[in-house]
Amino acid sequence: MLTLLAGFNALAADVPHDTAQAARLNNLGVALMNQQMQEKAVDKFAAAFKADPTLTTAEINQGLALLYLGRLPEAEKALEHAATLAPNDPRAWYNLGLVRRSQARPDEGIKDFSRVVEINPDDPDTHYFLGGFYLQLQAFDKAILEYQTVLKLNRLHPSAEFGMARALLRQGKTDEARLHLATFTHLTKDKVAAAMTNTYGEQGPYSLAKDVHLAEPRVGPMIPIAMVPMPVGAPQPAQATAPQAGTVEHKAGPGACLIDIDGDGHEALVALNGGGGNAVRVYRNKGADSFDLVPAEKTGLTMAGAGASCAVGDFDNDGLPDLAVATAGGVALFRNSGGGKFVDVTKTAAITNRNHPMGLTFVDFDHDGDLDLLVTGRPLEGDASSSPSVLWRNNGNSTFTEWTTPTGLGGTGSTFSAALSDLNNDRAVDLLRELGDRGDAFQAEGRVDFRRDRIVRLDETDHGHLGHFRENARV
16 A cells, blocks of 8 residues: 555656646535535546645545535545545545445444544544444444543534433433433524534534635735726716605615626626616726726616616526616616627516615525525515515526515615625525614524524614624525
8 A cells, every 4th residue: 555655646746736726626616515516516626636636635525525425435435545645634534434324334434433533532523423333333332432522522412412312222221311312302492503414514524625725925015005086987967767865775876886798808897877767887898997888789788767786696507697787666687698798587587576676686595506686675665565675586497486585584674785794604695784774683594594683783873784694504
């Protein structure tokens, strides 16, 4: 083995390495894993390891992705190879142990997880899986010792409580088993902590695909910076269709966004016209700080009314950025057909007017690989079913379904805008909303719904409050 490994290392040393490209491919694979797109992730990790055969992180990630696809022999081969290249990387042995667990090979799994303990004795999940293997082999005393170690390291570990209850029950210690089972029920039912499952991301930190961070370039001293305004286009006069003075739309004013309309690598400016007439004005980026107004008939971006906001996103996954536009009268969705041309597909996409929109945000809230659309604003007058925020769920076939009620994101009052984040580092999309007259907050449960969490107020001089929506479950 040493001879073979030395031969591989010598061969790898002779192969030109594109470390930057390998890191980029690997990190794309990690992003795909976070979207539960393991098939595509496998290809990215394989390409990353091919670009740099010394990047063992990519091969471990590849083995991990193969594991969650159920391609166990391939996963085992990749992880065993990675373990020979990086014998002190606990992730290689940990995921090998998960492979043996799926293959019902407890003796080998114990060896793998024991190797992890040698490297890091303080990982509770490693001891949990060791306890499971010993329980499978009916070595109940050893299983109990491992579960006790888990609970010393992490007292809020529902799966270890359940495993302990099973081991004690097999030993005939019914009363002790009942106590641990009651703790398990409390932790899971009251949502104090989640039990481990076979889903990606729920088998411990070592079972997560890992990013590669290259050395950051040295930062030089601060340079003097001055911001100089650069007018783009002529101001537009107010018209009869402008928002009524005093309304929240009037206070907010029109928005703008950047989009590469024709694939030339330069982002054009979409500036919405709040004065009425055509709501959308596109200024092509000519480079060298120069923009030209593009006639609406050339782009197909025509929409009557006072522009409020816009958002850019590839809702149909064809590789071209699409555009959503909101006016005081509703939302329009424009599909990029290439060559700087756009087609209004609002009707065929089944998007209708459910509120007075003020903000638009593309977000894959359900992690199914396509972009959904969140519309913030205020309710329609006289419509009890209308809400300030409206969520349109992408069906994956260029149509949308209104999905506000199932997610609990409707609310009352007015909502100005939303921003995306991952506030609790659980890989699920969280939302921050700016609310017009109050603050509320939601935490998501299950796959698609959000429950109230907490309120964060802005400074008293601001006109709104900040609402926090956190997606609690992994999807």
